[in-house]
Ligand SMILES: NC(=O)c1ccc[n+]([C@@H]2O[C@H](COP(=O)([O-])OP(=O)(O)OC[C@H]3O[C@@H](n4cnc5c(N)ncnc54)[C@H](O)[C@@H]3O)[C@@H](O)[C@H]2O)c1
């Protein structure tokens with residue numbers, strides 16, 4: 001039986017499914033074989049010896065020490081696309097909030113609510129909250145993954161012109177994009193051409209601070225910046241100055257922090273992008289299914305630190321799962337040790353991602369503790385799992 005610890009509240013459709021499959025939920029993270037997490041920050045945490053996997057019910061994994069986990073043979077999963085629709089809807093809402101002073105108008109009505117003359121006064125007051133339309137404006141989408149692509153499609157449906165920038169887009173993902181999205185070949189081209197710029201990239205070493213003072217200086221005067229990705233993408237001091245002096249008209253963000261919460265002309269939300277029942281359910285179910293497939297079958301689907309390996313369900317027999325460095329000779333040493341142990345390899349898959357490699361073997365014969373110890377002792381091996389149905 002496997003034990004799971006939840007680092008955050010996870011939708012019960014995911015946790016119930018795990019319980020129904022015989023999994024136990026434990027209070028102590030060190031007693032768990034897998035953690036389910038949303039935004040809890042695990043970066044400073046030690047990974048306990050028995051921890052096999054972490055499943056992020058969501059997209060961003062900047063709260064997880066992904067590479068350190070890889071070194072320890074801990075697989076980190078996320079749930080690509082499972083909350084994209086929810087975020088898309090809030091991004092479009094954020095753009096519309098920036099087009100007109102809807103929030104100011106609502107506040108005005110609230111303050112005047114006891115006035116019997118409110119209807120007459122509203123007709124005079126409304127010009128203060130007027131604005132412009134999204135249709136016909138040019139919107140730059142930085143990052144055309146699950147969320148960026150959906151945002152781009154929705155904007156086209158609303159009559160906006162869309163320019164996209166994503167130098168890492170796979171050919172398959174590019175084929176799926178609407179042909180009307182104008183392709184920006186560099187970031188400056190997008191920044192200088194767009195009335196709205198919306199960020200949909202992960203927070204990584206290469207994207208942190210990408211909206212720097214210099215990047216802001218290239219944006220159109222009076223442009224609107226939307227950030228539903230991560231606050232670390234933006235130089236917030238440069239941004240506060242740009243909002244103060246009118247270089248940027250509005251900042252709409254999902255990340256409340258002491259800097260953003262006090263910015264002039266900012267609309268700041270409390271990280272609501274993925275907080276819909278539908279998105280929470282989607283993420284929880286996907287995370288639970290991926291954990292089960294890995295723990296019970298050794299298959300790795302949607303990991304951010306190991307490549308995809310899928311031998312299908314383990315119907316009978318036994319599997320050996322090996323985490324190792326992506327270096328020459330490891331597979332040879334492993335197969336020799338297995339042959340010496342009198343086992344036959346029926347099926348195998350080996351996939352590497354950067355420096356991290358994973359080999360899943362379906363074997364017949366008796367897997368002894370001595371063989372597992374021998375495999376663990378081979379140069380370059382990080383972890384060995386013996387999976388039995
Ligand atoms: N506000 C929220 O609640 C919420 C919800 C989900 C995701 N997010 C954030 O949004 C991010 C994106 O989510 P997603 O589901 O679209 O992820 P995704 O992995 O599907 O897409 C990310 C895209 O960014 C691109 N990219 C990476 N570096 C880039 C760069 N330097 N310039 C341009 N493009 C670059 C990638 O090629 C990829 O296509 C997440 O990493 C997370 O930080 C926030």
Ligand SMILES: O=C(O)[C@H](O)COP(=O)(O)O
Nearest residue numbers: 038039057058059060274
């Ligand atoms: O990266 C994500 O998926 C979002 O930021 C959602 O985070 P949450 O699960 O804490 O709402």
